Amino acid sequence: MGINKLIFQSALFNTSSFSQSNLVKYIKKVEGQIQDKEQFILYQLAKEVSSDSCIVEIGSYRGKSSICLGLGSLHGNEVKVFAIDPHSTYVGVNGGKFGASDLSKMYKNITSFGLGEVIYQISLSSFEVGKIWQEKIGLLWIDGDHTYEGVKSDFELFGRFVTSNGYILFHDSYLDSVKQVINEILQSEDFILTEKIGTITVLKKVK
Numbered sequence: 001m002g003i004n005k006l007i008f009q010s011a012l013f014n015t016s017s018f019s020q021s022n023l024v025k026y027i028k029k030v031e032g033q034i035q036d037k038e039q040f041i042l043y044q045l046a047k048e049v050s051s052d053s054c055i056v057e058i059g060s061y062r063g064k065s066s067i068c069l070g071l072g073s074l075h076g077n078e079v080k081v082f083a084i085d086p087h088s089t090y091v092g093v094n095g096g097k098f099g100a101s102d103l104s105k106m107y108k109n110i111t112s113f114g115l116g117e118v119i120y121q122i123s124l125s126s127f128e129v130g131k132i133w134q135e136k137i138g139l140l141w142i143d144g145d146h147t148y149e150g151v152k153s154d155f156e157l158f159g160r161f162v163t164s165n166g167y168i169l170f171h172d173s174y175l176d177s178v179k180q181v182i183n184e185i186l187q188s189e190d191f192i193l194t195e196k197i198g199t200i201t202v203l204k205k206v207k
């Protein structure tokens, strides 16, 4: 991709690898809906994604999780991060309100962290993008429409592109809707559950 490694301005962050506490400090001003340890697992697993695949995020809001994935990519194999979010009016399962104003904040956040050449924002719903998706995926992060139908559709449209040894991370996996989809996936034996961190459940493709 030809991206130069990011040179961090501050001595504290002059690094090619973050600890959890330094990552959290580095991006603390970005508004987001993910816990500290969730930020770190996204960063760590993004570092592992091999150069012949990419990272897909479904549900970006103002870019906090996108930045964790983008920094992981920069410190790893510099793969593209596709961040899919229509940024249209949306009310989440817990009553959170999302909309167009989040998009400009996301652009500002991405560029201020020097990630404009790593994160490719796609302003469409995952349902539309999934119909024409073609790329191999090393890490799929699902944090968009949390209804059973929404999560199931995201898995069906994108999960088949996840490479062997690749990961799917489900956010808010304490919700019955998300748990149900995960349980159905685990019956197939194509994926195994590797860990639960905060509200994230991590599945790894083994076939």
Ligand SMILES: C[S@@+](CC[C@H](N)C(=O)[O-])C[C@H]1O[C@@H](n2cnc3c(N)ncnc32)[C@H](O)[C@@H]1O
Pocket: 031, 032, 033, 034, 058, 059, 060, 061, 062, 063, 064, 065, 066, 084, 085, 086, 087, 088, 090, 092, 098, 099, 102, 124, 125, 126, 127, 143, 144, 145, 150
């Ligand atoms: C909980 S927020 C995501 C939080 C974000 N990952 C973070 O780090 O703060 C959910 C987002 O999903 C988006 N969304 C809802 N349905 C979607 C869909 N079908 N495809 C992509 N994004 C969707 C909403 O617009 C909203 O920005």
